[in-house]
Amino acid sequence: LPQLVESGGGLVQPGGSLRLSCAASGFTFSAFVISWVRQAPGKGLEWVSTISSDGLATLYSDSVKGRFTISRDNVKKTVYLQLNSLQTEDTGMYYCALDRGGVSRGQGTQVTVSS
Numbered sequence: 001l002p003q004l005v006e007s008g009g010g011l012v013q014p015g016g017s018l019r020l021s022c023a024a025s026g027f028t029f030s031a032f033v034i035s036w037v038r039q040a041p042g043k044g045l046e047w048v049s050t051i052s053s054d055g056l057a058t059l060y061s062d063s064v065k066g067r068f069t070i071s072r073d074n075v076k077k078t079v080y081l082q083l084n085s086l087q088t089e090d091t092g093m094y095y096c097a098l099d100r101g102g103v104s105r106g107q108g109t110q111v112t113v114s115s
Contacts, residue, residue, distance in 0.1 A: 002024070002025075002027040002104065003025045004106035005025075006020060006094060006108055007109055009111045012086055012112070013113070014086060014087060014115055015085060015086065016086050017083060017084045018082075018083045019081070020080065020082075020094055020109055020111075021079070022034065022036075022106065023077065024078065024096075025077065030053060031053055032053055033051065034051055034079045035049065035050040035096070035099065036070060036079075036081045036094060037094075037100070037101075037102035037105065038090075038094045038095065038111075039092050039095070039108075041092065045101070048060070048063075048094070049068060049070040049081065050070070055071065055072045067083070067084050067086075068082060068083050069081070069084075087113060088113050090113050091112050091114070093108040093111075094111050095108045
């Protein structure tokens with residue numbers, strides 16, 4: 001069965017950085033587009049970013065464009081999300097997913113931005 005395991009979250013001050021990782025198993029990773037979605041406390045899932053199967057194409061939501069960077073390593077079967085210039089509004093649970101809607105997602109990693 002497809003499995004996605006996120007890690008790298010934590011508590012960071014505004015303006016800080018984090019690097020999230022998503023380790024995949026149970027499917028042909030290099031053939032799949034991967035997305036990151038997030039869920040702020042009390043809100044629904046929000047699409048954040050998507051990367052093509054070969055890593056050559058990336059998309060970002062307007063709210064994170066210029067601050068976050070998605071990448072992948074198909075040998076390690078891992079997708080990364082570099083979070084820079086973090087803001088309090090970036091607080092939430094971050095999930096990697098096989099779809100932009102986040103239906104097929106991992107268990108998530110918590111990111112808290114607070115002073």
